[in-house]
Amino acid sequence: MARFQRSSSDTEPEFTTASLPDIVFMLLIFFMVSTVLREQNIQVRTQLPQAEALTKIDQKRLISKIHIGPLKQGKNKGNTAIQIEDALIENRKTIRNIMYNKLQEQPKLIASLKVDKESEMEIINEVQQELREAGALRINYSSNRENPPQR
Amino acid sequence: MAGLLEQRREDREGGEIPTAGMADIAFLLLIFFLVTTTINVDTGIGMTLPPKLQDQQPPPVKDRNMFKILVNAQGELLVEEEQANINQLRDRVKKHVTNYGNEPDLSESPSDAVISIKTDAQTPYDTYIKVLDEVWMAYREIWDQIARTGQTPRGESVGLGKTYSSYREYYNSLEPSDDNVIRDAFGAQISIAEPDTGD
DSSP, X not given: OHHXXXXXXXXXXXXXXXXXXXXXXXXXXXXXXXXXXXXXXXXXXXXXXXXXXXXXXXXGGGEEEEEEEEBSSSTTTTSEEEEETTXXXXXXXXXXXXXXXXXXHOTTOEEEEEEOTTOBHHHHHHHHHHHHHHTOOEEEEEOEESSOOOO | OOOHHHHHHHHTTTOOOOOHHHHHHHHHHHHHHHHXXXXXXXXXXXXXXXXXXXXXXXXXXXXXXXXXXXXXXXXXXXXXXXXXXXXXXXXXXXXXXXOTTOSTTSOSOTTTXXXXXXXXXXXXXXXXXXXXXXXXXXXXXXXXXXXXXXXXXXXXXXXXXXXXXXXXXXXXXXXTTSOOHHHHHSOOOEEEOOOOOOO
């Protein structure tokens, strides 16, 4: 009995919390620095057009981005290309399969068309026809606000 | 050589800054950053493509209800068979959809009115978006008016309950399950015309 008593009374069993803030600060700094917001490696230039009648898409998980614009580099630099996720689309007829598969996973999919403003409508029409084939009918012409507010 | 200074220092043991609260502060900061980091919200012009045509033809639209906008490769506009300027477009669209059968060339009712935009293969995308934006803004301005007055342009109540300063404010107040009564009362029909297939 005596032995038990002594062990519980003499030393106060506390662990030091002094370094806890350091750990949390490390976490904080890690998050602040590493939040690069998963910017894909976009290989096409997409300078978005400006518009006024904008809607916001709050549910990010519904969005599937399609980039259309001139290639930034490579031997075909300047040629208009389509990029979905990380891959450039070689054959435009494959878009319907890609989008169809995505639609099976997310029935409320919104195809966000990030199109360079100097593109021609031909390629957009073509992509839209592919989207119709796939049944992905909700689209969004990604554009920026006109005259960005001065801060 | 145990000087007076050293002795005093030894006396003052326990003079520590309490660090227990530091963790809480850091956690608050962490949570603040986690919550406020809005990862730049995607904005754009929403559209719904027409479903793929099977065998049936699209339902016919009366010529008077159709407001045709053609954009050519140079970015020039042909509105209802005559050349027009993009600056006039918004007012013309508004006039067309709020006609309620008054003028024989314009729409019979807002729900019958269709705005058709047709582009050429070489039309710049920028111009297309500008045209589409003007058409949407025409509807937006009408919706703003409905949100402010609670009435359609013809004076029918839409059952808004209260008035809002703008359509956006009304839209933001909607719960996901709510019906958008403004759009139900005054819907927008914007059609992207089928591209010509092979000439």
